[in-house]
Amino acid sequence: MPFYETIFEDGSNSVAFYDTDEIALRALKEHQRRAENGEHGRPVAPGENPSLVHRASRIRGVEVYDSHPGDRGEYEHEITLAEFDAAVKRARERGLAAAEGKGDVVKVNEAASALLEATDPLIPAEDQERFGTVFKAKADRRLKAADWKGASA
DSSP states (O other): OOEEEEEEEEEEEEEEEOOHHHHHHHHHHHHHHHHHHOSSSSSTTTOOOOGGGGBOOEEEEEESSSSSSTSOGGSSSOOOOHHHHHHHHHHHHHHHTTSOOSSSOOOOOHHHHHHGGOOOOOOGGGOTTTTTTSBBOOEEEEOOGGTTTTTTT
């Protein structure tokens, strides 16, 4: 049962679950149609102030995962030695910076949080690409843009 990470032109991302590609593409085409026509990203409820409902953003890409990309086991308990070494380096740098030049002092909470980030399923915000996935897990496949574009044509 696939999960679909939609990457939008405004740089935001959203993950949704659909039973099939066909159902996902119906939703994606409708969202793209709304974006192309400058409509709201969702229906405006009766009595709701329309100016408070965001406009739909065009779809930039869709990554498909067999399981939720935030639940992947490979980031729960095991990381590669290279990932560990990078996390230790970040922990040292962050811990030293937080200690504000107090010599050979490292703030343990800052260093520990850097190590914990290695098991986070999300790519650190400063390392995310503007139009890329927010997840470390590799997508199982990608939908073709031609399948959701041109919805208003």
